[in-house]
Amino acid sequence: MEVDVVYTWVNDQDPDWSRLRRFESRRLSDDVSWHESVNSNARFSNRWEIYYSIRSLKKYASWVNRIYIVTNCEVPQRILNLGVVVVSHEDIFPDLNCLPNFNSRAIESCLHKIEGLSEYFLYLNDDFFLASHSAIDDFYSADGVVSVFPSKHDIEYDGKNLRPVDYAAIKAGLELSKAYNFLPKKKLHHAPYVLRRSVLFEIEDKYESEVNVTRANKFKQKNDFPLATTFFAYYAIATGRGLEKLFPCRYVDIGDGKCFLLLIYILCGLKKYKFICLNEVCSMRYFSSIRDIFVGFFMKIYF
Template sequence: MDKIDFVVTWVNGADKRWQAKRAEFDNRSLSKAGMSSDKAYRDWGTFKYWFRGVEKFAPWINKVYLVTDDQIPTWLNIDHEKLVVIDHTDIIAKEYLPVFNSNAIEMNLHRIKGLAENFVYFNDDMYLTAPVAPTDFFQAGLPVDMAVLSPIVAEENGTANFQVNDMEIINKYFTRNEIIKNGRILSLKYGKNLIRSLLQLPSKFICGYYEPHLPLKFKRSTFEKVWEKESQILTETTATRFRDKSNVNLWLFRYWQLATGEFVPKNTDKLGNLYSLSNDNSQIFSDLVTSKHKIMCINDGFEIAELEKQMVLLQDSFAKLFPKKSTFEK
């Protein structure tokens, strides 16, 4: 089995120094900031459990790369043999910094020095909550994924603009028939998700792919290949300090792998589940404590009443699953 690395991005939105830096460059009101609003940077105090999950449920991992903006959690053991802290200055040109746009940061993950050819990218709200195997992510040196067609849905503060921009590039290089053939679109391995594709097949063009909102599996060489072909748009996204409708996003590299057929087809929905925090999170807490899924993506929510109370309840649930410190902690 080839080496597999994990990459995770993190920001401490409560850091006064970081807040001042952001305010220096952001003249928009929060109502207009959208996906760059305070919610996007809010820290629920659960990041240490991300590391506990990695140590407990993926001890086979080669390296963990933590990508931050001159921030290191106070509890983190930076001398851990498997941990490498990557600052934005290590992967993004000085002229584009500071940057508060996750799209810009993610465009440049392949520039991480020493990063393995096969790596898994996590947002800091995606937690391992049950044992995972290398084959859950890669098989025969290829990412495990599913090429399922799905319409792009426009919603406030959503990712539709990025997806449209991504698909414009995909449709530039691949025909409809190539996308269907290479993606094994009609594979029974996708389970009930096959229905999504069947509903889209009558269309004369490929609108978009279904996004499972779980950690993404990448070949480092995929980033390099797309950068060779579309350096202008990727550079323009890198140069955008805050998210903008003109951006492409990380999904472009996933779509490229699907369109070229460089992946192993499987119903990846079975790997985990997406949750959104609200005023009643009892189901989230229950599924977390009982390890119902291998991976749980726990998104922040809007207008949560008694926010501090919900934070404490979430932290308590994580503590029940992971009562002991990991060696990634001091």
């Protein structure tokens, strides 16, 4: 079984990308103002996490076939030297009027259109890391059943003060409940999304309207359809092609001051994890420069 890996990535240090983001943010000011995380600098900050994430793949999953990076930014040589294939947004978006696009849900909805992509592939955000050795059967059974990694956190169907990720999970759950009488209970871990290309095309055919609306949203919106993440995972389960699997995962919000303690705890090796995510939802108010130095040190030592 050949398994590829696909990353989505932005480089906020790319001046052309930054100029496009500023322009679209002003033009679509109503679309970016509904939640602080939609256009937060934290959402797009680049600390070269992708470099260390790819290193973790090479260290703990040497069986990975090709590694693709989907981006609309210039990719520096240090990343290219890792043997990746760069894919532009123009290569995969069916409607170029949706570009430029800063909505990860929209970009994710096009990943299966990468030319030459294998049937089986893992989708990683650039802040996902493998933290211990993995085998293909951690992700796929011999007959292609995909692993789904649920977290302990409930999908907040009746929640208030919801974030974009919550609206997406709720939408996925309600669509699956309507079609398959199956209502997912748990949010997914921030861990590799285990995908099958043919099933993504199948979902796109069934939910064409929802997918097209999402692709047209240049920033995250409440009506985004999470094709490649929550919806795919639980659609696979609902149709007999997915199975829940439990692995020790650690999510660290590096926008929270407690991240220093969590990173030290991980470095001490008191608990072994399969996957680690270093995410920043909203920008850290104080000590962000010290945090960046510490996170860089952590990645260099750990991966």
